[in-house]
Amino acid sequence: MSCIKEEMFSKACKYAINAMIYVASLPEGMQRAGLKEISKAIDSPEAFTAKILQQLVRVELLSSAKGPHGGFAIQGDPNTITIAQVVAAIDGDMIFTGCALGLKKCSEDHPCPVHHKFKAIREHLTGMLLTSNLKEIAEGVNDGKSFLKY
Amino acid sequence: MSCIKEEMFSKACKYAINAMIYVASLPEGMQRAGLKEISKAIDSPEAFTAKILQQLVRVELLSSAKGPHGGFAIQGDPNTITIAQVVAAIDGDMIFTGCALGLKKCSEDHPCPVHHKFKAIREHLTGMLLTSNLKEIAEGVNDGKSFLKY
DNA sequence: TTAAATAAAGACAAAAATATCCTTTAATAT
DNA sequence: ATATTAAAGGATATTTTTGTCTTTATTTAA
Ligand code: FES
Ligand code: FES
Numbered sequence: 001m002s003c004i005k006e007e008m009f010s011k012a013c014k015y016a017i018n019a020m021i022y023v024a025s026l027p028e029g030m031q032r033a034g035l036k037e038i039s040k041a042i043d044s045p046e047a048f049t050a051k052i053l054q055q056l057v058r059v060e061l062l063s064s065a066k067g068p069h070g071g072f073a074i075q076g077d078p079n080t081i082t083i084a085q086v087v088a089a090i091d092g093d094m095i096f097t098g099c100a101l102g103l104k105k106c107s108e109d110h111p112c113p114v115h116h117k118f119k120a121i122r123e124h125l126t127g128m129l130l131t132s133n134l135k136e137i138a139e140g141v142n143d144g145k146s147f148l149k150y
Numbered sequence: 151m152s153c154i155k156e157e158m159f160s161k162a163c164k165y166a167i168n169a170m171i172y173v174a175s176l177p178e179g180m181q182r183a184g185l186k187e188i189s190k191a192i193d194s195p196e197a198f199t200a201k202i203l204q205q206l207v208r209v210e211l212l213s214s215a216k217g218p219h220g221g222f223a224i225q226g227d228p229n230t231i232t233i234a235q236v237v238a239a240i241d242g243d244m245i246f247t248g249c250a251l252g253l254k255k256c257s258e259d260h261p262c263p264v265h266h267k268f269k270a271i272r273e274h275l276t277g278m279l280l281t282s283n284l285k286e287i288a289e290g291v292n293d294g295k296s297f298l299k300y
Numbered sequence: 301t302t303a304a305a306t307a308a309a310g311a312c313a314a315a316a317a318t319a320t321c322c323t324t325t326a327a328t329a330t
Numbered sequence: 331a332t333a334t335t336a337a338a339g340g341a342t343a344t345t346t347t348t349g350t351c352t353t354t355a356t357t358t359a360a
Contacts, residue, residue, distance in 0.1 A: 006163065006241035007248045008268075010156045011318065014252040021263050034336065048319050054338065067327025068335045083264065091156035098157050102164040104300060113171050113287045113296040114233065118158075121275050128267050137263045146263040150254060161348065184306065198349050204308065217357025218305045305358075313350070320343070328335075 013090040016052050018042035018148050020061065020086050024078045025138035034071040043149035052090065059089045078138065084129035096126050163240040166202050168192035168298050170211065170236050174228045175288035184221040193299035202240065209239045228288065234279035246276050 009017070022041045023033055033041075039049040053072055056062040063075040074081065087095065099106035100118040108115075140146040159167070172191045173183055183191075189199040203222055206212040213225040224231065237245065249256035250268040258265075290296040 006160045007244045007252075008158070008250055011252065013156060014250075017264075018251055036336090045319055047321070050337075051319090051339095057337090064337060065327075066325075066335080066337045068329065070327070070336050072337090094157045100158050100164075101168055101298075102157075102161065103297070110300070111296050113290055113298065114167075114282065115296065117278050117282060121271070121278055124274050125271050128271055132264065132267060140263055146261050146265060147253070148251075148263065150260070186306095195349055197351075200307075201309095201349090207307090214307060215357075216305080216307045216355075218359070220306050220357065222307090301360100303358100303360080306356085308355070309353085311350100311352080313348100315348070316346080318343100318345070320341105322341080323339085325338070326336090328333100330331100330333080 008095075009087065010091055012048075012052055013087055015042065015044045015049055016056060016090045017083060017086050018044070019049065019053060019072075020056065020074070020081070020134060021138050021141060022148055023062065023072055024074050024081075024134040025141045026073075032065065032069070032071040032073045038072065041148060056086070056089060061085060061089060074134065078135040079133055081134045082130050083132040083134075083137070084126070087129060096122070158245075159237065160241055162198075162202055163237055165192065165194045165199055166206060166240045167233060167236050168194070169199065169203060169222075170206065170224070170231070170284055171288050171291060172298055173212065173222055174224050174231075174284040175291045176223075182215065182219070182221040182223045188222065191298060206236070206239060211236060211239060224284065228285040229283055231284045232280050233282040233284075233287070234276070237279060246272070 019038050019042055022038055023031070026033060035046060035050050035053065038053070039046040042049075053062060053064070057064045057072070060075050061081060062072045064070070064072050084096075097106060099112050100114055100122075101112040103110070103112045106112075106115065112118075137146075141148060169188050169192055172188055173181070176183060185196060185200050185203065188194075188203070189196040192199075203212060203214070207214045207222070210225050211231060212222045214220070214222050234246075247256060249262050250264055250272075251262040253260070253262045256262075256265065287296075291298060
């Protein structure tokens with residue numbers, strides 16, 4: 001026993017978010033990146049990343065193409081795809097709806113001891129994720145203001 | 151592949167918080183609870199809970215006594231022990247200091263794409279945990295306003 | 301002094317998350 | 331057509347987290 005972790009999102013989810021941002025940051029016209037390119041850009045394990053990209057394709061956040069010049073592209077409008085959607089696709093919605101202390105159901109009627117305090121945080125987080133769209137975030141990366149690795 | 155989880159804290163951490171609140175909620179005078187009583191009160195697996203209580207004893211958030219009428223008690227003043235201390239003891243401080251997207255270090259100089267947005271959430275969360283003391287939270291439980299299980 | 305109660309400690313087991321590897325399928329270019 | 335490229339899918343491996351079991355040590359009470 002001895003844990004030195006527990007962060008907000010799973011690794012799978014972090015890779016997913018980073019991958020989506022990377023693909024969204026690709027220059028117009030040439031916006032299709034292969035697995036190798038993506039996992040290199042976000043410094044993630046290639047094979048594991050492949051599984052995550054597959055999931056994102058299944059939920060139609062990404063489109064994919066096989067063969068030479070194949071790869072992954074954002075499916076839909078980067079302006080309207082939110083980080084919340086990516087998180088929900090990979091980690092599910094427990095982070096948006098679950099009880100902080102593990103009660104089966106988070107509710108006002110049968111609240112856990114930190115429900116009221118925690119609810120505010122959760123709403124803050126949810127609001128942030130829902131209003132963060134890929135386009136805007138990818139611009140920060142393109143402008144050199146933020147980074148996808150290290 | 152197919153995850154339907156990822157919550158804010160690890161299970162170990164949730165059990166720890168609940169256990170601390172339960173022990174803090176014990177009536178004056180008779181404030182020493184055994185493992186069985188605690189894990190029943192918070193609906194947690196007994197043996198696993200034992201390990202967590204051991205950790206809490208090691209970091210001196212709890213004191214323990216063996217033998218008949220032994221058990222666990224809060225060590226120190228419940229008014230000044232915060233949920234943040236319990237979380238840090240079990241989950242470490244990644245939740246307070248780590249990068250949301252997995253960069254090795256969260257910093258202003260080399261921010262990840264969601265750093266600025268996420269920082270606000272993290273400060274909100276940190277502030278909440280730092281200002282939530284055991285005494286106050288345990289009172290809610292004693293008043294029947296909040297619940298430790300189901 | 302002995303028996304009972306209870307926490308501590310260590311070994312082990314099961315489940316979940318993370319990660320890798322190999323084969324198959326589809327697309328492209330020659 | 332064929333060879334090459336790249337994603338999809340499936341099986342497997344590793345690591346971490348969660349959980350259990352057994353033994354030991356300590357305290358209390360009879
Ligand atoms: S009941 Fe625990 S967070 Fe709502
Ligand atoms: S660098 Fe990612 S949260 Fe600060």
